[in-house]
Amino acid sequence: MKLVGDQQGIAALKAIRLNRPDYLKFLITEARSSTLHFVEFFTDDEEKYLLKFRARTGELVVERLP
Numbered sequence: 001m002k003l004v005g006d007q008q009g010i011a012a013l014k015a016i017r018l019n020r021p022d023y024l025k026f027l028i029t030e031a032r033s034s035t036l037h038f039v040e041f042f043t044d045d046e047e048k049y050l051l052k053f054r055a056r057t058g059e060l061v062v063e064r065l066p
Contacts, residue, residue, distance in 0.1 A: 001028075002059045009062035012043040013051075027051055031060065040065065 003010050016024045030039040031053040038052040048065040 002057075003062060004059050005062035006049065006064045008047070009049040009051075009064055012047065012049065013062065015044075016041075028060065 003013065013024065013027075016027075027039050027041055028051075031037060031051045037055065038050055040048060040050055042048055050063045050065055052061040052063065053059075054061060
């Protein structure tokens with residue numbers, strides 16, 4: 001599974017992987033299994049991101065939300 005998109009969002013997901021691996025597993029599962037194929041998440045510094053799953057390529061796309 002390849003991560004693409006906002007570099008700060010990808011870094012935030014990597015930090016989540018180190019500190020809260022169960023939460024990261026939940027985010028990925030939710031993005032892959034929900035009907036809309038996305039999930040929103042917040043970082044520790046209150047930044048809001050969107051994690052989208054592209055079914056055709058298997059990529060996870062990270063986007064910063066306003």
